Amino acid sequence: MNSAATLDNLVSAALLGTRGSADRLPALPDELATVLSPAGRDAETRLLDAAAAATLCSRAGAQAREGIARCAASPPDRWPECSPRAAAILAQAFAENLHPVLVEWLELAAAARQRPPHHLLPQLLEAAAARRALRPLASQVVDERGDWLMQFNPRWQFASPTAEQPEQVWQLGNRQQRAEVLRTLRASDPAAARDLIATTWKDDGADERAEWAATLQIALSDADEAFLESCLDDRSSRVREIAADLLARLPGSQLTTRMIERAAPLVAFHPGEIGKLLNLKRAVQPSLEVTLPAAYDKSWQRDGISERPGEKLGQKQWWLLQIVGGVPLDHWTNTFGASASTIVAAAPSDFATVLVRGWLIALARRPVVEWIEPLLAASETKSIWNAELLRAVPAARRAVLLTALLARQEQPYGQLQQIVAAWRPFDVALSQAMLKACDPALLLLTESYFSMHPQALAELDARLADWRGAPSERRRADQALNVSALRRDIHREFAA
Amino acid sequence: MARTFTRDDVLRLAPDAGSAKSGQDLAQVRKWGLLEHDDIALWGECQGSGAKPYRVQIDLAEPAFKCSCPSRKFPCKHGLALLLIYATTPDAPTAAAQPDWVQEWLASRQARASKAAEKQSREPAPRDPAAQAKRREKRIERARAGLADLSAWMRDLVRTGIGTAPGRGFEYFDSQARRMVDAQAPGVARLVRQLGSLASAGAGWQRPFLEQLSLVHLLTAAVERFAILPEAIRADVEGVLGITTAADELSELAGVADLWQVVAQEVELEDRLRVQRTWLYGAKTERVAQVLQFAHGAAAFDNTLSPGTEFEGELVFFPGSGLRAVVRTQQPNFAPLAALAGLDRFDQLLDRYSAALAEFPWLERLCLPLRQVTPARVDERWWIVDATGAALATALGDDAGYLLLAVSGGRPVDLAAEYDGQRLRPLTVIVDGKVFSLATNLADAA
Numbered sequence: 001m002n003s004a005a006t007l008d009n010l011v012s013a014a015l016l017g018t019r020g021s022a023d024r025l026p027a028l029p030d031e032l033a034t035v036l037s038p039a040g041r042d043a044e045t046r047l048l049d050a051a052a053a054a055t056l057c058s059r060a061g062a063q064a065r066e067g068i069a070r071c072a073a074s075p076p077d078r079w080p081e082c083s084p085r086a087a088a089i090l091a092q093a094f095a096e097n098l099h100p101v102l103v104e105w106l107e108l109a110a111a112a113r114q115r116p117p118h119h120l121l122p123q124l125l126e127a128a129a130a131r132r133a134l135r136p137l138a139s140q141v142v143d144e145r146g147d148w149l150m151q152f153n154p155r156w157q158f159a160s161p162t163a164e165q166p167e168q169v170w171q172l173g174n175r176q177q178r179a180e181v182l183r184t185l186r187a188s189d190p191a192a193a194r195d196l197i198a199t200t201w202k203d204d205g206a207d208e209r210a211e212w213a214a215t216l217q218i219a220l221s222d223a224d225e226a227f228l229e230s231c232l233d234d235r236s237s238r239v240r241e242i243a244a245d246l247l248a249r250l251p252g253s254q255l256t257t258r259m260i261e262r263a264a265p266l267v268a269f270h271p272g273e274i275g276k277l278l279n280l281k282r283a284v285q286p287s288l289e290v291t292l293p294a295a296y297d298k299s300w301q302r303d304g305i306s307e308r309p310g311e312k313l314g315q316k317q318w319w320l321l322q323i324v325g326g327v328p329l330d331h332w333t334n335t336f337g338a339s340a341s342t343i344v345a346a347a348p349s350d351f352a353t354v355l356v357r358g359w360l361i362a363l364a365r366r367p368v369v370e371w372i373e374p375l376l377a378a379s380e381t382k383s384i385w386n387a388e389l390l391r392a393v394p395a396a397r398r399a400v401l402l403t404a405l406l407a408r409q410e411q412p413y414g415q416l417q418q419i420v421a422a423w424r425p426f427d428v429a430l431s432q433a434m435l436k437a438c439d440p441a442l443l444l445l446t447e448s449y450f451s452m453h454p455q456a457l458a459e460l461d462a463r464l465a466d467w468r469g470a471p472s473e474r475r476r477a478d479q480a481l482n483v484s485a486l487r488r489d490i491h492r493e494f495a496a
Numbered sequence: 497m498a499r500t501f502t503r504d505d506v507l508r509l510a511p512d513a514g515s516a517k518s519g520q521d522l523a524q525v526r527k528w529g530l531l532e533h534d535d536i537a538l539w540g541e542c543q544g545s546g547a548k549p550y551r552v553q554i555d556l557a558e559p560a561f562k563c564s565c566p567s568r569k570f571p572c573k574h575g576l577a578l579l580l581i582y583a584t585t586p587d588a589p590t591a592a593a594q595p596d597w598v599q600e601w602l603a604s605r606q607a608r609a610s611k612a613a614e615k616q617s618r619e620p621a622p623r624d625p626a627a628q629a630k631r632r633e634k635r636i637e638r639a640r641a642g643l644a645d646l647s648a649w650m651r652d653l654v655r656t657g658i659g660t661a662p663g664r665g666f667e668y669f670d671s672q673a674r675r676m677v678d679a680q681a682p683g684v685a686r687l688v689r690q691l692g693s694l695a696s697a698g699a700g701w702q703r704p705f706l707e708q709l710s711l712v713h714l715l716t717a718a719v720e721r722f723a724i725l726p727e728a729i730r731a732d733v734e735g736v737l738g739i740t741t742a743a744d745e746l747s748e749l750a751g752v753a754d755l756w757q758v759v760a761q762e763v764e765l766e767d768r769l770r771v772q773r774t775w776l777y778g779a780k781t782e783r784v785a786q787v788l789q790f791a792h793g794a795a796a797f798d799n800t801l802s803p804g805t806e807f808e809g810e811l812v813f814f815p816g817s818g819l820r821a822v823v824r825t826q827q828p829n830f831a832p833l834a835a836l837a838g839l840d841r842f843d844q845l846l847d848r849y850s851a852a853l854a855e856f857p858w859l860e861r862l863c864l865p866l867r868q869v870t871p872a873r874v875d876e877r878w879w880i881v882d883a884t885g886a887a888l889a890t891a892l893g894d895d896a897g898y899l900l901l902a903v904s905g906g907r908p909v910d911l912a913a914e915y916d917g918q919r920l921r922p923l924t925v926i927v928d929g930k931v932f933s934l935a936t937n938l939a940d941a942a
Binding site for chain 2: 084
């Protein structure tokens with residue numbers, strides 16, 4: 001009997017206690033029995049004596065294990081390691097959760113073809129596992145060592161194509177794994193992804209069907225129309241809504257055609273006339289004539305137009321809003337033969353709000369550059385500008401637009417923050433426009449120090465350094481100055 | 497050539513997590529009006545909340561800190577920040593001649609050091625060995641009475657069955673531990689408190705609990721027979737009880753000269769006391785040494801011993817066969833480890849451990865440098881494999897495990913690891929001359 005087994009027997013005896021079983025101590029191996037002197041001692045002492053001896057024997061006699069396989073070593077990296085200062089900044093970005101600095105670091109490292117030191121790879125892979133947007137950059141920068149390391153942690157296996165077939169995961173995986181596979185496949189082979197959805201459509205629950213349908217937004221094309229059209233008859237209202245929304249994003253879809261037909265009698269355009277002095281004719285401004293729909297048509301329901309307003313709004317205005325939102329913006333400019341700004345300006349004052357909101361829905365579905373500025377200028381501050389839409393604004397127009405928005409003095413800073421984040425990184429012109437138009441407090445509130453072009457950071461620093469704000473604002477300013485210093489350092493470290 | 501530091505070296509000096517954070521925030525060149533250095537010292541001026549900037553200076557040899565700020569943390573955030581700047585952007589401070597205030601401080605340090613050396617070299621106060629022996633005897637006597645009670649308490653627990661231990665609550669163990677403190681046996685108090693933790697450790701608690709209980713029992717048995725024990729074992733028993741050896745007694749013992757390699761360091765919290773454990777390995781004598789430092793609250797540790805460095809010098813081991821030692825003399829030049837001395841195979845490690853355990857049964861852990869061993873992850877657990885293919889399980893958590901794997905790339909690395917008779921606990925890994933700590937540090941944890 002070895003010492004480990006002896007010890008286990010002693011543990012069993014000790015658990016129950018020696019009371020009443022004093023003479024039934026487990027047998028000891030001879031080697032141990034001879035060094036202990038049981039004579040005259042109580043059972044407790046004898047048990048503890050034996051346990052001490054067995055403990056020491058088992059510790060002293062432990063053996064190494066054979067047959068633990070070493071894994072194949074990582075191949076050598078392709079890129080050189082970044083500078084120690086760059087590595088220190090990366091560590092700080094992790095420690096202080098400076099996400100935009102992390103993104104910038106990865107972009108610059110990828111461009112400079114340098115990699116982080118190996119000891120920071122686990123944190124980098126962990127960050128990429130938590131944030132999908134980091135993955136393409138992270139997979140580039142982690143180099144061979146990172147690719148090698150991923151195999152040891154299931155959470156990190158986002159970059160390597162799954163060893164399993166997508167079909168297998170789709171049939172057997174949990175919802176999260178299935179969503180992951182679907183998104184990946186949709187990006188590379190949209191048709192195959194749609195076919196994959198169809199294989200389990202009948203058996204999937206309403207929540208899952210809604211999620212799969214929403215995934216079609218990735219690489220959406222006319223090829224998806226037939227499937228989405230069939231979704232308009234789905235049992236779940238959520239699925240119907242998503243399908244209608246996606247179909248409205250396809251300019252050539254039957255749903256879009258139906259929307260255009262519905263809108264035709266509702267909105268008419270009267271072009272203006274230029275005044276002619278000699279004929280004594282006065283100029284006429286272009287105008288839109290709006291006719292509210294008379295009654296709710298049952299066929300609208302299927303195309304996602306709801307009968308009852310989801311908010312405090314007249315019922316007929318609510319229908320108008322939804323129909324206008326389903327018409328591609330190009331349609332108006334082409335049919336009316338007028339520019340977007342003319343059309344927006346032509347909206348009659350009593351319907352302006354509803355029309356602008358409808359156009360904003362259409363704009364969110366399919367950004368049309370020409371419409372962005374007039375609508376941004378005409379919209380109420382409450383309207384939601386998503387990042388996708390903001391990124392559709394051409395870089396050359398951003399400075400002008402931002403200045404115009406700031407001049408309105410009514411932007412809640414949250415929305416500005418959104419704009420500043422969506423347009424990250426700023427070019428020089430935009431940075432200078434921002435510096436010119438904003439006081440230090442607003443520069444801080446919008447976290448513009450993450451977005452500014454590196455060449456503009458010196459001026460940002462100068463503005464913040466001289467500024468005397470409240471103590472809480474001073475702390476923010478300190479944070480901004482830290483970030484600014486880190487960003488300039490990474491640009492310097494990765495330059496040349 | 498002045499000593500160099502890494503960012504981790506500096507953060508390890510922080511008295512607490514808050515100081516580490518503030519130090520990093522302040523480690524921005526722009527926050528410093530003055531940033532200068534020479535080969536001996538580093539100094540700067542940092543604008544604080546007052547009108548006058550704080551004057552911060554660092555003696556790079558130790559490193560030792562001085563700052564004109566009112567903080568009672570030591571080193572303060574300004575000192576940490578200054579050294580952090582030096583560690584991460586060595587070009588930032590400009591080389592310059594020492595200003596008066598730095599010269600004055602260094603001179604006063606020098607004066608203090610020579611005074612202390614003089615005091616040490618002077619004839620030590622005449623010791624009275626007889627009186628000392630009598631004091632010791634008295635302490636053993638007190639401990640013996642306390643441990644007799646402890647023995648009765650343990651036997652009672654075994655009689656009713658240790659299965660009742662988890663249900664008894666921590667106070668059951670804590671009150672017993674307090675009695676051991678009263679009996680002037682703080683070392684035993686710690687072991688008894690550990691019993692309380694082991695009992696509440698959840699699934700699989702039984703065996704470690706009985707192991708620990710039996711070793712405390714062995715201690716009570718040893719104290720009972722103290723008079724007939726050999727001198728070396730008596731010293732060991734005194735050490736485990738927590739009866740410390742006075743500095744003047746240590747000064748009479750022979751030192752062990754060697755090229756001492758600092759292989760690992762960790763800081764643990766033991767009963768509101770921070771304990772810094774530094775492991776050293778003699779490149780020539782192959783002896784293992786453990787240097788302990790204790791600090792209350794935010795007090796600082798002496799930071800001379802930094803993992804991954806080596807120095808020629810002399811250690812004095814505490815009496816007995818334990819590993820504890822203090823540094824007696826050290827050459828001022830700490831150099832990065834040139835080549836890690838140590839073992840190449842696990843059978844050597846197991847032999848060393850068995851031999852050490854045979855001499856000192858209360859050995860809790862032995863830290864040894866291991867050369868060219870490979871980490872592996874099998875069955876969701878972390879293993880270390882030596883060149884012969886023998887493997888030992890580790891106590892690594894995932895954070896440290898992935899870090900070790902990442903820096904190794906699946907190739908053999910040099911490691912310093914504690915072994916406790918069951919599992920390895922890697923504390924330091926060295927790859928291409930770079931040193932990474934795998935130990936949990938208080939500054940990181942908080």
